[in-house]
Amino acid sequence: MSTKSDFYNSLTAQAVALCEGEPNRLAKLANLSALLNLALDDINWVGFYLREQDSLVLGPFQGKPACMRLPLGKGVCSAAVTTGTIQRVANVHEFSGHIACDGASNSEIVLPLSDGEHVWGVLDIDSPSFDRFDEQDEAGLRLWLAAVSPLL
Template sequence: MSEKSAFYQSLTAQALALCEGEPNRIAKLANLSALLNLALDDINWVGFYLREQDVLVLGPFQGKPACVRIPVGKGVCGTAVASGRVQRVANVHEFAGHIACDGASNSEIVLPLGEGEDIWAVLDIDSPRFDRFDDEDEAGLAQLVSAVLPLL
């Protein structure tokens, strides 16, 4: 097991501990964004957008003020919902239709929460470093989301 893989296993265990026994979804998402903000290096924004029909609305996050509403299908977050797949973007400036909430962000990863028509939110993480997120980050974050999803 790689060092990064072990890191994400530990992070997932911490995330589960934060969520267990707490019935309020917003409280859990707030703590998860705080945990990820503290644990991940080289990020400048982490948080959740919650789906309301065809729009993603800003939820709990850590970082500078952000875009409040993102249409499904627009930007990296909206594309994650429309496609139902993780979006890992090495250079957001090359992503067609990127919505720049913070000009300092250069790379991004967005993970959908739910499946198909039942995607109810996304986890969005931005970095000022180009190509910040690799295969191990994607796998580790996907593992974390998959583990906590039943508790959300």
């Protein structure tokens, strides 16, 4: 039986292969959201929000229709942007200022996308289960993002 580490290593290799040779960021983000949606179990939304001045605008995603614009200063995605750190939330209903785009989402992990100087967007993954994302998921997604970011 493979481990979560093996799973994320394989997922990272697939993501890198999808991105290599394609110059268009939007096309790569679209395929990456599709890959994550197919590979991750127990999620109900995965996608990207892209920074535009004082808000995050909906980018490529998989799932139900979502909030199209999130203001910076409120919510889990905003916290990832303003702190530049991964936000792993076991129960979104207990997160001060949480923006509920889908009431079925109960936990969330958000990873900031950075060019090294500025956070230009986030990867947002939601689950209908409480405490869906553990330390191994966070570590695996951190490595996934580290491998994919230079290609975006």
